[in-house]
Amino acid sequence: MGVGSIHASLGETMAIVVVDVALKPEILDPQGRAIVGALGRVGLSGVADVRQGKQFVLNIDGDVDEAKLAQIHEIAETLLSNPVIEDFTVQVRP
């Protein structure tokens, strides 16, 4: 569903891997704070915190095996995120 389904039309033999990158909890997120303020002004109360992160949706030819997943983990750590200030998660979309 959602982002995954956007790419469904590209082919049935493709795997979708999603890498979410978020600021570490101890890192201030001024953009997120600004959104909290804006949400209050437009009438959504009760939002304690907002954190803005990045999402990379990778369309990969063929299956994603263990070796490829390990490679994607390494790339998420070195290329897609800054490990000093960011955490990431890798998930394979069914």
Next chain:
Amino acid sequence: MGVGSIHASLGETMAIVVVDVALKPEILDPQGRAIVGALGRVGLSGVADVRQGKQFVLNIDGDVDEAKLAQIHEIAETLLSNPVIEDFTVQVRP
């Protein structure tokens, strides 16, 4: 897991709502194309396409009922995304 667990320490009575914002499939994503090129250079082959999106993690006090979820949908459409070029999904993290 992942981004959700980052905020778990904020309190057990909080709900986490995640809004993913992605460019519509027909909109070019030059940043994603640049990542495809970079992935090839660092040795990850077989990546057909990369799309870069945004992820907003909202920590909400108390429970998220239907009314609040509808409000979050409206805000995702008006404040967090640009409906001309972007799609979004809203999901409540368990």
